[in-house]
């Protein structure tokens with residue numbers, strides 16, 4: 001029995017979901033050419049679904065997605081997986097609460113990463129989504145576990161679902177791949193706003209108490225969460 005048959009519906013649905021979520025990266029103009037990727041953990045299996053490397057976003061479909069184990073070894077799919085597969089896999093191995101990972105080179109967030117400067121928590125939206133400053137992770141070369149290690153070490157030190165990997169760009173995580181995409185959209189938006197605010201003067205910081213209150217409300221009450 002092939003692996004694709006064994007994991008059936010979850011597998012099919014996730015491949016479709018991950019393929020479609022790449023459309024959000026282009027819709028929000030977070031990527032150029034093929035430079036960004038989304039993955040999702042396969043629930044109940046030590047597996048993940050990720051996009052193939054260097055394939056145009058227009059050509060991505062459920063069938064072109066690649067399934068790997070959590071060490072980046074391909075277990076299903078005809079194409080080579082994303083060059084960031086090792087980093088995504090490391091995150092899934094070390095952060096069991098994470099169900100989705102996204103990487104982009106979105107312009108403003110990457111500009112902060114190039115300067116090695118955390119995005120300060122000076123907006124309610126930053127407090128809501130990131131719970132404080134958006135941190136910078138270490139510079140790491142692609143090719144082994146270094147990027148993944150830098151992501152995990154940085155994210156574990158706080159509650160932000162986004163890290164600006166130095167001289168590289170943002171990586172975001174979420175309970176689901178969609179949540180990780182949302183964090184990628186938001187990190188670019190606030191990176192742009194805080195850049196503009198900083199060019200106009202010194203942005204006003206939020207107090208730690210206000211950040212905690214905003215974060216608690218947004219994470220637990222916002223939207224339909226309070227509805228039964």
Ligand SMILES: O=C(CO)[C@@H](O)[C@H](O)COP(=O)(O)O
Pocket residue numbers: 034035036037051052053054055081082083084103142
């Ligand atoms: O950061 C990098 C390379 O430095 C990657 O994110 C690529 O820009 C996109 O890679 P694929 O997912 O197409 O392999």
